[in-house]
Amino acid sequence: MKPRIYSPTETDFSTNGLGILKDCTRCEIYEVANGKYELELDYPLGTRFDEYFENDYQIKAKPNDQEEYHIFFIDDKDIDTFLNTVTIYAQSRTNRLGRRVVTLAEVDSKTGQEAISIIETKMDKKSDIRLYSDITAVSSTIFEARNVLNCIAGEQGSLLQYWGGEIKREPFKLSLLKRRGRNNVGTIRYGKDMSGLKVKLDWTGIKTRLIPYADPQSEVGTTNRIYGSPVDSAYINNYPDVYTEHVQFTEEQGVKDIKSLNKIAKNYFKTINPGCDKPKVSITVEFDKLTDSEEAKEFAKIRNYGLFDTFKIYHKKYNIYLESKVSGLQYDSLSEKTLKLEAGDIQVAFYQQQAVTIQDKLKDYATNNYMSDFNDYVSSMITGQGSAGGYVSLWPKEKPSNIFIMDNPDLEKAREVLRMNKNGIAFSKKGWRGPFTSAWTLDSIFNANFIQTGLIKADIFQNSFNKTGDVLKLVNGLLQIWNNKKKIMELTKKGMEFWNSKGSIGTIGTTDSAGNPFPGASTPTPIEDNSLVIRTNGDGKYILISPKVGKGLVLLGNGKAIYFGDLDVQGKLTVKGKEIIPGQGGGPSGGGESTGGYPSELKTDAEKRAW
Template sequence: MTPTLFKPKETNYENAGIGFLSDCISCIVTEEENGQYEAELEFPTNAKYADYLQEYGYQIKAKPNDEDDYMIFDIYDHFMDVFTKTLTVKAKSRTNRLGRRAVGNVVISNKTGLEAMKMLENGMDASSDIKLHSNITTRSSTTFEVTNPLSCIGGSQGSMLQLWGGEIKHEPFKLSLLKRRGRDNVTTVRYGKDLEGLTVDFNYEGLLTRVLPYADLQNDQGVTERIYGSPVDSKYIGNYEGEIFSRYIQFTEDQGVTDKSSLNKVAKNYFTSMNPGVDKPSCQLKVNVRKLEENSKTKKFASFRKLSLCDTFTVIHQKTKVDITAKVRSIKYDSLLEKVVEISAGDERFTFFEDQVKKLEETMKTMPTKQYASSFVDYITDLINGVDGGAVYQYPKNRPYATYYLDTDSIETAKDVIVINSQGIGFSRKGWKGPFEYGWTIDGILNASFIKSGILEGIMFRTSFEESFTGVEIEKGRINFIGWDGKTKIGRITPVSSKDAEGISVILEKGNFFMLTDGDGAKVLEIPYNSKRDAELLNTYGTLTHDGDLHVKGDLYIEKGKLFIDGQEVKPGGNGSGGGGGGGVPPELTTDQEKNAWAIWQFFKEKGWSIESIAGMLGNMQSESGIMPDIDEISGGGGYGLVQWTPKSKLVDWCNERGLDYRTLDAQCQRIQWEMENNVQWFPNYERPDLANISFREFTQLKDVKLAADYFIAFYEHPKDVNQPIRGTQAQYWYDKLKDLKPPTAGWLSPVRANYVVTQEWDEPDYNSGGAAGIHGGIDLASVPAGSTPDIYAANSGTIMTVGNNPALEGNYIMIDHGNSYYTYYGHLSSVNVKQGDKVTNATVIGVMGTTGASTGVHLHFEVRRGGSTATSRINPRDVITF
């Protein structure tokens, strides 16, 4: 099919438009699954409509595949190659125009794919002649705010593609989300080795053929015990040249594991219903149909010509006898010859793996230690990939010995120029004649003004400031300071020569050695000329940071300031206290609902909310969830949590991004506070015209309880029935019940009241298992002086829940239930002073610090747990106590 050119905003594509592009040399249409849909065309530079082809917005009608009659593409870029005298034109699918529309706020609740697409279409700021369609009958929910229709349909977070699934199909006047676009099991390919035009890559990363199951279960005494199940083998375990790919896999109580028998029962489904395909390698294919057709040995691959985008087919690896289902991910179609020229395909797991790699790369770029290098790599990549225009020039033309890379089409107008010849590479910013101030010669000499990133490795480094002054020389691991004559070494830093020592020594030859600041010349470090063993050897000034162990054999004096060991201050007592829990629950509150309401009350009071607005929110929470955080919507509508976030993923994804447990009350309160600070989820409800439009932040300062309840149901919850007086009655109940209550006078205190130092944080790798068991999970407090055994106190009021001994872990230990879902755990005690059921306060001595169990020295292993007493509920103790 010959492509046709149309004017911008042309709509009648049945006519010829401006004219047929009969000069077209090549027209290749590329479509990716749920991704790009573009056409790239080539013309001679003197083509009939060359002027139009270089203007933004003109449209091209071309045949995109064997299924559709035609597609319309909008021209967005072009490139003129003056050497080959060709004009390359790039165009995107007309459906990309939907990205120009805006979507303010569309709330989709329990709708089919078609219903959701129609709501999205009606929610655009202006109508479009591109209609939205779907044949998906499953129901789901989501909310779109301040975005565009393309992101709503195919974005990565909360999009229709993510929640409803399906495959996107583009047509000139319609964008569809179809349940299934391609065909299943179109053909079977028995693969043996690469052929010209066919490349198949198998990825064995993550392959498993044997699972060794285990589970960590808590016994009746509250001690966690590890049990192991029987190995589970895949049916393909013998297919990989006898090699077994095995891994220990943990199963949990949530999966129904309570003992060894149930562990084996659950684990046997690992390779079938739980993780199908994990026992097969990932597969990716690339098929160049043209090359394949040229090869007489490829008749058995003729079925590739039948494949269309999103079709699936079977690949059988003849060596391993393993069959893998692959899906066509990308198609390149020759619109002039009306035939497929290239196919890319892969299985689901391979595509997922690639996606995770990209996400990991993006995450690494945000790491503080990598930020500078990543930014520079991005900068260079943009420079290389983002060049607009330019040309390559060879001189002289008949027998060239130099190649020039230019920033413009003409060598006469070019300013930024790179030249390569037999002598090296030169760089100029003043045209092709130079001067070439920076370069790299063929004999290895590099002249550059600034080397910004990378590793410099060599034998010798030398600085030169003047002809008679060499400055600094690095050779053979030594740093030499050279005198004005360019020869005499006036000082040096050299490795210690002693065989049993490590580090560097500073060797003095004349006078004192000083290190000074670059600005005012103030002293930083001084080694006096007359240094003696019994006199001053080293003086430092200002702040001194020392990494590694510091051994002090003499006296240690601190005249001013504070002493920190291992990053933590050595304190004379450790009487710090913190938040988290608001100081405990008043004794008047006994039910879980009342305790949750109190925790919410305290949380938002600390954030500056009025107590009337908090009561208004509690009245609504009572109707939504019974003020219970870990609860799904009773009607099955997809809501979850205190305020029944819909869909549930809105809360879960937000918490996962921040490392929070979405099931906890504290995480959900943090989400509501974030919504208030960013004015999310809060918008006017025209069913309540009696309520003036106020912001979420203004709501938090209301002084009328029932008015606050009305605002929360109308502006935040948005149910079908916004007139529910019961919520105002409930809000008044909570206001009257909580407003005069006060938390117990006892609060959180450090369990160690003598001098101590923090030796391990809660999120560091678990020491006992070398990190295999995850993070440490608690905080270690070691006594000062080391080895002393101070008393251990209860960190807050509560009831002794467990007293026990586990020689393999924390030795003698105690667990206390503080109410309001808080628990604390004390390990490695040398002795215990309490028994199960005892009532304690934060002034009660419960034991003595020791080194029982798996311990390398006297210290306390201290944990805080919230929302449950098991190890899975551990939080950072610093969230409630200031150490």
Template sequence: MIPILYDYNETEFKSNGLGLLKDCTSCFVEEERNETYEIELTYPVGSFLYDKLKGNRYIKAKSNNRYEPQIFRIYYVSQPINGEITVKAEHISYKLNDNFVEKATCNGNCQTALNTLNSNAAFPTGFKFYSNISMNTNFNVELVNLWDCIKGTEGSIVDTYGNGTDIVRDNFKVSVVQNGGQDNNVLICYKKNMTGFTCEENWTGCITRIYPYVEKDNVRFVLPEKYIDSSYINRDPNPRIAKVDFSNYFQDDEEFNIEKLRILAKTYFKENNCDIPSLNYNVEFVLLSQTEEFKNILKDENIELFDKVIIRHDLYGIDIKVKILKVKYNNLLEKYENIELNFTKNTITSTINNTNKKIEETKEELNKKNNNLKVTMEKRDSEIELSVKNEKEDREASIKVLDGKIEEKVSEEDFGSYREQTAKVIREKVSEGDFSTLVEKNAQSVLIAIKNETEMNVIFDSDGQTIKNGALVVKDSKGKTVMRFNKDGTVGVQDIEVINRDKYSALYRTLSNMDELWFRDVGIDHLVIENDAFYIKDDDFGKGYNLKHFIRMVLKDEGLI
């Protein structure tokens, strides 16, 4: 989509506004679950609307494949660098930061709390609010901007009605819901549509002991034992302790119940996974429905923030369904650049452990079936290697995953094949003794090499096809050679037709500059030649003549002159 620019006082956003930002060189939208939602674009200096890109104006652009194009308000315009400016804008929902709530109090579900905020705003918001969270509790905020009332920390909508809530922003509609996405069983799989996979471990906020309490009528109630421990309490040298307020789980007219607080506290770790570090996975991929091969088969393939997707990576032993945490969308190409997923370490560890268990079971089964097979899986700091070796048949297959590189190898007696893959190059080699073939591919060229007596190699690149130490043979459908380029530079062809036959052609220049040219028979329709250029050799007289002298000599010899 071509982004559209609007003036600061636009309210409808249905026309083309100030115009289309048609010279935009890049335009990316990033949205993180319940956090930032921004657009960043680059624009050439001096292009159409360049001088109109100013703060507080609006940009409409596509940010995903599910919702209509979204509105963003410009908050940053850079100085020109290398002939371009960078423009940043935040989602229209951030206008709620401009509004203010002096005080808002209610008792009810999340929709009631949102309505209360909206009606107590300092000026009309222009937004619609929605929630499907039915839990009833007390809600109270004071002297806070409207966005912080929803997304802030302690006492906000998300904090009060939280535990997994998602903020879905669709232009002037803000929804606080239990599950903001869909589950369409979309699979992102290694060697299928996954193009990148990285992981970050985060221990921030990890706790193993909580101090649960309830406050009612200015009285604080706690458990007799004071603390509740996580099952990971002995993992660290000392406990990681935090207080947790469970007051919202008790109605105003409900008496404090120690056992209820104890149950709430014991389930807190399981429901929040706060006792284990989180693993953020950045997955780069391509939707198969956006490729030529699958576009007519997978028309409904669609993902968005908050959706659950299946991540499958055989090399890491991962096969799990997780929620999308963050997305980066290319507005100009209308496709996702990457997504980030978030799931806790115990989940992924359990998954990997299950995979390791399956590997061990497979190894055991293989050993039962054939004692000649040796199966090895080694995990080191910087690599993972899996190999299967048949010691009796002298045959082995292995795969090694390193930092930034994958190596695959198969060998049997004197034969072997090898494949090496990095982000920049792929090398494939097949060998037999001292002879081998190699194929090397990168973004600019393809190399095909043969190691034998000739040491020939062929390179395909932007200059065309280059053959070193070898000949080029062209054959017809019956296998008959019709053209051959020899190693010494000579060429043999079955037949030849010269299209350009005028006096300025390369063929004409070549023939005219040859010292000698011999033919067995020559048929000429019309011959024009200069007298001095026509030379007749006559061995009887011991010298040569031009045409005129030769005719005079013949006539004289016959006595005619």
């Protein structure tokens, strides 16, 4: 197929676009499993297409034997003036998704289908390249400040890392599929390398004999290592030597004693770790370099295999069948033939290699979360030989659910113990078996009996101190009482200030806090520093002093006072300095003007009634 070229914005590729590149001398496509998808093209200089060989112009070409065409956009070129040619470098059109970004997308317990849909909806701008997945496995991750391609396959936390899958690229669609390739498409026989063929075996990690062991746990958390009988692979005699390893088994797998250990270990090569007794294989085939031998014809069969297809190789020397998967293709789009095929383990990104390395290292300490040796190491690291003021123990060692901080490195000899587990934090002065007094429970309740020294600093301290809706709060140094979500009292530097739903009613305090309401008064001793002040804030407020309902003294905000009930004055009664003499009908002392039983200063009916 001759390639076609299109403008950067073209989306209809059913036509010939800007033209057919009929003088193209080379057009090769490179695709790597879950990796690059690129085109290289050679074309003569000095044609009308020179002006189109610029960034983002699009090229249509046949990429493999399974698909009719794919679209690539130009991102670079090299000009050779000696040969008078230009080499065009282009990437899959789906790589334009690298220009779209996701600011924040949280994926919590979603399938691959749901996760890729979240990415699509969180793009900064809609793309004409649709995202799709058929993966139903559930996982979680967070994407923050990343481009869309990296969300799918590029960095740690990507869909490819957490959900797995095989990437398929189409002009208007990028898919993460559970399975893209075909299974067991054929079997080929291999005897030796030849021109155009290279088969490499990797013997790293191979096992043909294992010695099983386990560390059953006692009731107090100690372990006793046991060893089982050796187990041999069916291929132990196929290789020049025996590859022996110790393999740990766990209580989670059902190991309790030597008998159960041997019973479980005998299935290791069949069901627990199948394939570990065969070397890993990698194959490179350059078809045009293959000779015309019978063996070469065997490998010529795989020329039409597609990316991610699996097949078997029969290795004559070792008499074993090895499974392999196509991991890379180089395709001649002009002749429509595969030039080069690579098969073996799919290449993984650096972060995945790191994860595998870490996991393999942890297996030295733990299998199936069997944490005995690893927890010994962690306990030692945290404790620092007791130099930090205590000793730390993770218990039980194999399946830790408790952390003990003790005054002695020996769990049995420790007396003062702090214990942490899923129920909270507790203390004992009688050893690790208790009794324990809980300080902080898992549901965040703290026992205040444990606060015996120091300061508590907080913006808000709150407690409900009765069952009538009253709440006591300490807020930024102020003591407040709330009733049914309404503040009714506040203790501040002014004193005790009382509130209604609209604002402050009044204050009880001292002249320093509430102020002096009688600055011009003449008194035997100064009012300042010698007074308890009860005052309201403005008109419409009252001070009520009452022994019972309907009786008592009412002080109005405008300065007036009303007394309800009988008034017995034991002592002198003066009005504006004039003494009222009992028996004179209410008249003033020393004679003078009388108002018929009321002092002249009393004008209103209310004042007279009060008098």
